[in-house]
Amino acid sequence: MDASEARGEIMSLRTTILGQTTEMRELHAADRRRQIVTSKMMWANHRRFTEIRGLRTADCTQQQQLIQTLTGMHSLQRQVTYLQGQVTTLHGQ
Template identity: 45%
Template sequence: MDREIMHDPKREVGYGITDSWDEIVETLQGAVVSTDTELGGYTEQQLLAGRLNMELQAADGRRQTVILELLRIDHRRSTEISELRTALQEQVTTLQGQVTALQAQVTTLQGQQGLA
């Protein structure tokens, strides 16, 4: 078997193994030849794509920073509103107590006038 393979190099070696070098050469023979100009253009495109990607990431980072700052401001305002609402509720409760006390005084005064 080994002698047959040596005499016929294109024949499969076995287990599906073939001479890879021949396949590579055949593939490359059909490939389009690139010039330095084309490769330079490709490299320039890659550099521009990389630069654009970096700019987009930087812009995304700036947007995230702005969003975080807006969230902090929103949280601060929400806390302030909650504190103001609590203070206002306490004032309303105090005023309700005062109104109740005044109503009691009016009732007392009306009762005194009715007795006179």
């Protein structure tokens, strides 16, 4: 290989390296964009999870309140039935 061929080979290698360096930069930039998108998606997922957890807690609280209300209504219904029986008894005397 003479000097001219060596220079040609060096120029070819430099061009290849420059192309690969550019490609690596582009891939790195694309990877960074994907990381940003992934991070945003994970943050949105975390917010949704937190919201769902809050909704479940509120639902559980409302269910407990409903049970207490229904229990109270059942007790009142028994009292009304008892009092109706007392009124009927008093009317019968």
